[in-house]
Amino acid sequence: MAGVRIGVVLPPFGADAGREVAAAARHAERRGLDSVWTGDHLVAVRPKLDATMVLTAAAAATERIRVGFGVLVLALRPVAWAAKQVATLQHLSGGRVVLGVGVGGDVHGDIGWHAAGVPFAERGPRTDAALEVLPGLVRGEPTVLDDRKVTLEPGAPLPPVLVGGGRAALRRALRFGHGWYPAFTDEAVIADGARRLAERAAELDRPAPEVTAGVVAVLGDVPRERIEAEARSLAGYGMSEDEALRTLLTGGPAAAADRITALAAAGATEVVALCRGDDWFHQVELLAETRRLLTTA
Template sequence: MTGLRVGVVLPSFGAGVPGSVAEHARHAEEVGLESVWVGDHLIPVRPFLDSTLVLATAAAVTERIRIGFGVLVLALRPVAWAAKQVATLQQLSGNRVLLGIGTGGSVHGDAAWRAVGVPYRERGRRTDAALAVLPGLVAGEPTAVHDEQVTLSPGAPMPPVLIAGSGAALRRVARYGDEWYPAFSSPDQIAEGVRELTELAAGFGRPTPGVTVNVSVGLGDLDPSLVDAQVRALTDYGMSEDQARRSLVTGSPAQAAERFAELAEAGVGRIVAMPFAGDRFRQRELLAETAELVAK
């Protein structure tokens, strides 16, 4: 099992979240986790800070831990601005960025898309167009954007690209992604996706992308009401109650390590844990214990 990397999602730092961005990021590094991640929302259902600024803060107060978008909704931004932000984060962090990218889902509605003047139905096409030019822009190379030759400076090494989605989105992963970034998927679903990605990537003359998966985690002795509340939250993303309940990783670090091992056997190289229990500091400590068990 050596080689499985374990990261953690930072809290959505809105009202009522105990601890600062800096405190949570430093703690994740101190307990030995591989990466910290933050979601990207313009108009979500709850308060949510800007992802690029959260990651910049995390980078400023840490030295080793990688910083990841989980995931950047690329089509909400002009691609040149997105590239400038990514290149700047690479500069500030010492090239620690993990660039998760998605098209945005329906759970938050289309208010954000209307706010920036981008038709929701065009988000997939615009994401593909942006992915095609993003590496050149980030690297500071002359790149054609909207029939204009654009060169951003200073450039930076293009970070690994992790692309979210399933079904038709796997073609986007195979064409542009270094890794596939599904959420709440079972080992069987992962294994099937890897088989399909292998075929699709071969068609583009590319190697099979790696796999990073989001997992909803609540470790230790939890009140059953916390588990029930998380199941209800996951059903908002289109999962059935049974699927949501089976996707949760709960129990002791030893039990969680067994679940992580099943995902690794299906092809997962990194797990990004999304803690749903109240004490994020304690959850990260238990998650670090799980990571140590997995590494043995």
């Protein structure tokens, strides 16, 4: 199972965020993980730093590991500013960006959209419109915005674009993306989505988008009560507790490797873990051991 990549979502940060981001990103890189990620929103259910700034700090502290938006809520920003930030991060990171894009989860409500002056009901169409022009803007190509050509320089190579979301995101992934990024779901949904993507991509004579699966990880010797509490916390994402339990990555490295093997068999080429154990750094060490087991299997 050497082909499947493993990434990790960076932890929440406190008052000394600059050092904390650097330390976390370096730890993931030194332990051999493939990518670090951060979520994005203006007003979220938990306090959250700006995603672009977090990934800039992570990139500055590392040399190899990829830095991913998981995911950028593109429609919250003017698309030209978003493109400028993505291109700049590509330059600063040496081309290590992975650009996950989504419409923003319902769990966060509409207050962030109100604060940004963007109608919540328009987030889908605005995301599509932004994705139409984003590639040219990032690459520094003349791009029409509101009937005028705009060129953002210096341009940068467009990073892989992963479209976040469930089955509803498949259309957007096929139209705009290099990949699909479903989160908090099980192997059956991933296998069905991967099949649909492959079939439609063949009809369009284009490569099938890859699949990056996001999972919540509670690794190690964790009490059952804690695992059940994490499953209940996923109820806001539209699933029952039993369904959520099936999506969690739990147990030691051997059990986690078995689950990731199943996700890869369903079509995932990368698994990104949102660690919810008490010690994020120890969770990363368990993920690293899981990766080692997979590469030697």
